[in-house]
Amino acid sequence: MAQTLLRTPLHDRHVELGARMVPFAGWEMPVQYAGVIEEHRAVRRDAGVFDVSHMGELDVEGPRAHELLQGRLSNDLDRLRPGDAQYTLLTNERGGIVDDLIVYRLGEFRYLLVVNAANRERDFAWLKECELSGSDVRDVSDEYALLAVQGPHAIEKLGLAPAKAFTFAEESIDGVECMVNRTGYTGEDGCEILCMAEDAVQLWDAVLARGVAPCGLGARDTLRLEASLPLHGNDIGPDTDAISAGLGWTCALAAKDFTGADVLRHVKEEGPERKLVSFVMTEKAVPRQGMPIEGGGEVTSGTHSPMLDVGIGMGYVPAAQGKPETELTIDVRGRPRRARVVKRPIYTSTNAKGE
């Protein structure tokens, strides 16, 4: 039972800052420092930093790296030049989502995959199994730390020039060499910074010294949910397909073949039986994962929106209930409470630039 939790290179910094540490995907992670709502607002209004070093990094290199990944990932790698990044899915034979991840094209023959902590080993094993002669897959997670710096003032506080979303570049931040990726999981402008594990403390201190608020996984969850970004393990997984999840845009079904593509083409043609929708409560209640939705649906993620001050969530409903403005009834521990399907994202940042 008592399994040793892994610690990021910033563990001692979190404890010193008074963070509440919790187990998450096998790691001991900060869930909050000052408080979830305060941290959430810091990201929406100014800038916040998250230690996401628990996420996995897989390095895929070689003359056939492109071929290997193009056959396993859902999105079209041909659209990436070195310096570009892309949100994509690792799929199974049933069209299910093994993981959602961001792939970075480091060079002509080299890619970096940033994957969910809980799926790191499974992703690695799967890609290793598919390895071609001329494509080398390595799990390099332990070599790196990853900080997400998010918010309307994040880029300016880091002293960086604006850049297009889903691009990356090598930069030096207060003497730390790092890879700055214009990506994120909050619906705000910002970046995710990859550095060597041994430089993590120096980078973290430099970011905080620039007036960026430390934020925990609690705020990360409320932010991504306001932005209608799915969480693997909650909203998407090996038994849900990209079309039903509204992630059809990440599947290059016309351009190429990849694992499970035929199943996905079929679902797309027939129309999915159920759809992942975003909703807001129209009565007072906080929806939670697992709550039934009248008509055969189920909540997959739920929380209280700090910006809208109402309950919000995501869940699967029969396709007929999937249109915006549809009224839903959620069973909140035996009490029926009304909600309304909304267009994604649930909360639109007034600050975000780019995608």
Added chain:
Amino acid sequence: MAAAESYPEDLKYHREHDWARIDGDEALLGITWFAQDALGELVHFEAPTQGSHVARDSAYGEVESVKAVSDVIAPLSGEVLEVNQSVVDAPETVNEDPYGAGWLVRIRLENPSEVDELLDVAAYRQVLAEQ
């Protein structure tokens, strides 16, 4: 914004982290500093209806933070005379002032002898020390 840790001497406590302020045959009920701190900022209070009956050791409502939901356990039995509407409207009041403005309900005691079985502050602090 959140209150500093405290456990007033003049309250009676229940080991499920609830307090009662006894006033004759009535009592105000609420949750302790420890309970609100464990939950984090409250965003919802699912209150009982006025006139309903609460039973000692049973849940009479729910408090929720962004992360979690928790039952609120009645330290005493009685009839709900009043629900604190300011907590329904602004649940964070409980974090700011758990023993004052953040009270949850006012009840008429059904069995005043139950009061004798509640914990005093020293006994409740002992419960906390064992957490």
